[in-house]
Amino acid sequence: MREAEEFVDITLLFGEGHVKCHKVIFMILAGRSDYFHRMFLTSMVESALNEVPIEEISASTGVLLVDYLYTGRIKLTTRNAQDLLVASEMLLLGALKQNIEEFLCEQIESSNCISLLNFARM
Incomplete structure (x- = not known):
């Protein structure tokens, strides 16, 4: 229904x-993410809006995250893992963050170890 x-x-x-969603999904979002729990189940202004800006996350990463929140599945790649890790930290998605960290650890090679070390420090 969301895709249609x-x-x-x-x-x-x-x-x-932008990603169109169902308000009812925010019960699910609030259950899976402390970020959304605080945003939509408190008196924050976002709880009454029809459009909620999350400008710190790119559109491509946002689509992946919404799909993950709807389905519980996500396709991690070396191209999207770092952006997803930052977004999962921001949105307080602990289980996703742990999965991404494990994925990145499995990807360490001599060709990328310095860049991953620098990323980890940030």
Whole structure:
């Protein structure tokens, strides 16, 4: 229903892109993410909006995250893992963050160890 944009009633704005969702998903989002729990189950202004900006996350990463929150599955690649790690930290998605960290540890090679070390320090 989300992909067909049936009954969607809220839009998450990620950088230059947007993802349409169902407000009911925020019960699920709030259950899976302390970030969304605090945002939508308190008196924060975002709880009453139809468009919620999350500008710190790119559109491509935002789409992956929303798909993950709907399905519990995500395709990790060496191209998306670092952005997803930063976003999962921001959104307080502990289980996803741990999965990404394990994935990145499995990807360490002599050609990328310095860049991953620098990323870890940040």
